[in-house]
Amino acid sequence: MSFMNASELVMLSNLLDSRQPHHGLARQFYHDESLYQVEMEAIWRQGWLFAGHSCQIPNPGNYFLYDMEGDSIIIIRGDDGQVTALYNVCRHRGMVICQQQEGSVRRFVCPYHQWTYDHSGRLLLQNGMQESLDKSQLSLHPAKVREVEGMIFISLAKEPVEFDPVEAAFAPVAKPQGFSRAKVAKIMDYDIESNWKLVWENNRECYHCNVNHPQYIKANFDHYNADDTIPRVAERLKAVTSRLEAKLAAQGMALRAETGMTEFPDPEHGMWYAANRTPNEQGYVSETMDGKQVAPLMGDYTDPEVGTLRIRSLPNFWIHASCDHSVAVRLTPNGLSHTHIRMIWLVDGKAVEGRDYDLNTLLTFWQLTAEQDWKICSSQQRGVNSHAYTPGPLSSFKEYNLERFLRWYIQEMKAYLGK
């Protein structure tokens, strides 16, 4: 933490302690450059980050880059089919090796002096150098990587927290979706003027949905109060839930107990990741404008009524998957008040655009809903920048997950400072 001196660390520690429960964060959390640098170390360089989908790199030699706060990581499928993550930095003079955002390579050849590495990062050739050099000490620096049911996660930490429990939670729920046999229908990239936490705060409540997401609320129950739903809604929810349970059972799947308005995260129990199925509103088999299926069934599904598969992991990932398509959201901080957001739409690997699905029809629902949120987050950033901004109270009915997110955030920051 060379970017903070002792008195700054005390100030940061006091700031973390001063957070008032059930209220937002103070202005400094969105405004202080050195606090942001601590976040990068405490959270973003410690945790597991969703990088992309396995189906983006189906064959040996296929790679894509994930650029994270000044670092460029190569995610490549090796000859043995395993995925490897390598820093995109030559061990000779620090040159960026892969200049394209994605592609396919037999070997990595640095464009500066042609040092050549294999798919695992091992240095093969360094023509022009003295013989005495020990090539084994000059492999590309690796990052940690895990592939689970078609989702690739990396960690920049030397010793990240264990990933096995995440895999255990994600794999059985995600498996029927068939992510690994899917194909990319569309990738959209956004750079929004908002601190990354505001994007999560927005994601962790549907209090704002009624007015801001006219499309989304037709398909979902999230905007109703957690523990105070009116009888008519409770009945409707009960009906779709029973129906979904039956449908899933017929396809060999189970609806897990916590289905519905999932509480997430659960920092006191170390739950920074979760996967579940959520019932849609009556008449909606897919998160689309009219609720109708817009592409062929994915994965193992034999019936479109599978609800929505939702997976999330902090600090950078969530996905909504319907029977026929999925939409992943990947966040990456890009400075104190900017966040890069990538959205990835997948469909079944055999689906053909124009024949099996119309791209616009596929995109509209989530493109609209997401862009409504990106606009909110950008406006909110300008508001919390104000000297007059003070943290307000959170709704106990509708913002309990936001409160959980903030608890998780404070807990992670304190844990790091305590080290």
Next chain:
Amino acid sequence: MSFMNASELVMLSNLLDSRQPHHGLARQFYHDESLYQVEMEAIWRQGWLFAGHSCQIPNPGNYFLYDMEGDSIIIIRGDDGQVTALYNVCRHRGMVICQQQEGSVRRFVCPYHQWTYDHSGRLLLQNGMQESLDKSQLSLHPAKVREVEGMIFISLAKEPVEFDPVEAAFAPVAKPQGFSRAKVAKIMDYDIESNWKLVWENNRECYHCNVNHPQYIKANFDHYNADDTIPRVAERLKAVTSRLEAKLAAQGMALRAETGMTEFPDPEHGMWYAANRTPNEQGYVSETMDGKQVAPLMGDYTDPEVGTLRIRSLPNFWIHASCDHSVAVRLTPNGLSHTHIRMIWLVDGKAVEGRDYDLNTLLTFWQLTAEQDWKICSSQQRGVNSHAYTPGPLSSFKEYNLERFLRWYIQEMKAYLGK
């Protein structure tokens, strides 16, 4: 002053003390980021700022925003006709409430979760929140505001200096101009690459006018020396002054003693504001290209010969008002080396564009003159950035008001540090 540690404060204090009288300011004053932050607190968040004209918000519910260094202030006319100033930040999650720069609202409804406030900032509705919340504690944060003869001033200070003497000085002189019954003919916004002080330094002397303002000097006497005018000019000035006194008397107004080349500011006597009438050159009844009237008479005027009404207040406002139109200039710092400048042209409220005035004819004189200055200030900023820049001597004949401005600035900064 959390942005400065103890040793930085000592350095700043020494820097303020080191200013050589009758010379410009040293390079650091235009170049040091933390000094700029102190200025924001010592001057801009302490003083009274011109926000705009009353006629921009004639009716209840009309509002406009004034964005000042990260803060957005809503200036709104309430149902009782009074003007209120509120921070444009929801008390719930810090969202920007008014997204448009101006408009009309029945109530303020936050676009994020629809918290609803009345024109005075009182929280009316917060659907979705627990009943236990005390709404009376969640009004929009207010700023201080005063309306005087059609000019609106705000202060972001908790306890600003008293405004009554300002009103006493401005009201009688400004009243006949009828600002409150006027209408906006044009608003122009500039963002220039210059520290805000350089803009004032430019404003406080007319040594530069001869060559740089060929239009302005035809209409005005400012470019002549204060105490060393040649007999021919002194005679001409005496003639127009007597003539103006007679004309004003006939309209029930008096030309105040200090009329002419006014000395402003007067920091030793606490005068950071001033209002007076200044005679124009012979044949000029309006600050226009040919000196002719270009729009109907404003306010109470019955004769075009009223000279120029000039009002100024530090740190952000001056206005030149002829018989037929007025041009306000509002400065707002936008970082160390940028200043946002708004110019507002007013004409009589009943005047109709195209019938009673031609917009281009109305704008030309001050648009030319102002843009000549903005260009100078931007060039000067590049010059004072140089390592070779050293403060030079000021002219005792022509830059005495610049010297007064610098004394005022140093005085305000020291007063703040002394607290």
Next chain:
Amino acid sequence: MSFMNASELVMLSNLLDSRQPHHGLARQFYHDESLYQVEMEAIWRQGWLFAGHSCQIPNPGNYFLYDMEGDSIIIIRGDDGQVTALYNVCRHRGMVICQQQEGSVRRFVCPYHQWTYDHSGRLLLQNGMQESLDKSQLSLHPAKVREVEGMIFISLAKEPVEFDPVEAAFAPVAKPQGFSRAKVAKIMDYDIESNWKLVWENNRECYHCNVNHPQYIKANFDHYNADDTIPRVAERLKAVTSRLEAKLAAQGMALRAETGMTEFPDPEHGMWYAANRTPNEQGYVSETMDGKQVAPLMGDYTDPEVGTLRIRSLPNFWIHASCDHSVAVRLTPNGLSHTHIRMIWLVDGKAVEGRDYDLNTLLTFWQLTAEQDWKICSSQQRGVNSHAYTPGPLSSFKEYNLERFLRWYIQEMKAYLGK
């Protein structure tokens, strides 16, 4: 060094000490803002900087500006034919005096208040100021300047290192090229996203040439190993060297002993400057696409076979001059990770574009070669920004001059801190 406190100075000193010989520099050298500020003082405001060619200002009153890190320097030829360097900042209020990048003036007249200076910077007129001012104390601040055989060097240091040895080294080698009788064929300006040191590191080795500079390696021997050349190449080099020696002797010039793969710089012997002639490949009389002459012979040359005249001085200059044209490269830091680069193509003063040379044919070779390097440097900057970047080993055969450059850099920085 007000921008560094005591503990930062210790950290910097340790950083300089920690450099591992025969390896690149650590990440901080390309990433730390305050280290960059020290470099500006220790190297850029101490050393001699190539500003431009004499033939850009052939006549009295001709001037051009050199903008260096916030400072603007006027390089002007005076009435006595001597070149003077003056800071482009009025002694009155700090205004930029010359607004155009180049031009011709009888006197310098500040556009703000018309203070007027002669070509030597002496204040002549200051109308509007009190008589008591001592004009002799208000000359434009001067910079040091030296003109040698058509090349102009300046220094912003109060007491720069002596320039006489540089002149002694450059003049005899450069004289026959006739730079002072030349004319500008083209100036190209680049702003590349790269720290200035990376540009030098690239310049100081030709290990990267084989793949990156297909045009350059046809004309030159640089890409072969310094001390390990295969017999076929050694033979070819020997042949062109003997041939060049004979040709030069016939023109009254000598090929100096160190001709060939010059070792530069030589920090242990204070050599931050060097000039020599290098033989071209067989069949190349000019650094052009096909090796043929593309413009009339320059200067005193009577035979096109003069090899390539190469001159370099740290921290900002190198030139390649063939028999018929020369290409100067001038570097200027523009922040931590940007470098402004000016390239100047000269031809003989009597040559007429379209008649004696085709501009595109003249430019292609070096424009291609240079832009290949600018692209490399920009990519490398992104790589060394990575948290995973660690300095790698340098080639003892091919990067010995890079190693010398880094030693020079560390030596200069330490010398400054030691003061």
